[in-house]
Amino acid sequence: MHKTVDWPEGFGADLHEYLIQELVARGYCVAPGYCPPSLVRQLRDEAQARDGLGEFRLAGIGRRQEFQKDTRIRSDRTCWLKGGSQAQAQWFEAMEQLRLEVNRALFMGLFELESHFAIYGPGDYYQRHLDAFAGNNGRLLSVVLYLNEDWQSEWDGRLRIWNSPDAKLADTEVEPHGGTLVAFLSEKIPHEVLAATRERYSIAGWFRCNNTTADWLDPPR
Numbered sequence: 001m002h003k004t005v006d007w008p009e010g011f012g013a014d015l016h017e018y019l020i021q022e023l024v025a026r027g028y029c030v031a032p033g034y035c036p037p038s039l040v041r042q043l044r045d046e047a048q049a050r051d052g053l054g055e056f057r058l059a060g061i062g063r064r065q066e067f068q069k070d071t072r073i074r075s076d077r078t079c080w081l082k083g084g085s086q087a088q089a090q091w092f093e094a095m096e097q098l099r100l101e102v103n104r105a106l107f108m109g110l111f112e113l114e115s116h117f118a119i120y121g122p123g124d125y126y127q128r129h130l131d132a133f134a135g136n137n138g139r140l141l142s143v144v145l146y147l148n149e150d151w152q153s154e155w156d157g158r159l160r161i162w163n164s165p166d167a168k169l170a171d172t173e174v175e176p177h178g179g180t181l182v183a184f185l186s187e188k189i190p191h192e193v194l195a196a197t198r199e200r201y202s203i204a205g206w207f208r209c210n211n212t213t214a215d216w217l218d219p220p221r
Ligand SMILES: O=C(O)CCC(=O)C(=O)O
Pocket: 118, 126, 131, 144, 158, 159, 191, 192, 193, 202, 204
């Protein structure tokens, strides 16, 4: 398995060069300490508060009771980010810098970002999947930021990553430590969220290309 390099602490440090290099080399990048602890805490507090207000929904279509547990591919709950808080503004600002740098270096044509908070309760998972199939939802680059302070390895909940759609052996596994950012090519990198024994908080986001047409609809899952 590929060992992640040590990453200097701090939002936006020289992430972009590293990130671009990793995206080119292997299709994904892991940046521990990308987001400072103070912002991680604010984002997590906001997720918890919104969850308390009932703003999270089970990911997927339909209501909780309608799912057959063994046929579901994911069991987390999510809440779309719509701006409206200082912490979210900082998240969107950082992602805008990232978008511009990636476009400048790789001509990826990243256009807009959609992102949601996700909470995986103990035992929740998301089976191996791709975030996009060529042309289906315009997702080009996926990003995940973990919001778990003092996460312990024995709580599991890792993100398992393969380096191509047909790869059998996983390339790496990422522990969901607060502040770690993972970015990967949405159409090329299969990944899976393994169940944790504690609540696992994150933001997942997708940069999309500008391929919206008048009758094209991509409802949130
Ligand atoms: O939380 C993670 O580690 C990844 C989430 C994910 O794969 C997704 O929401 O599509």
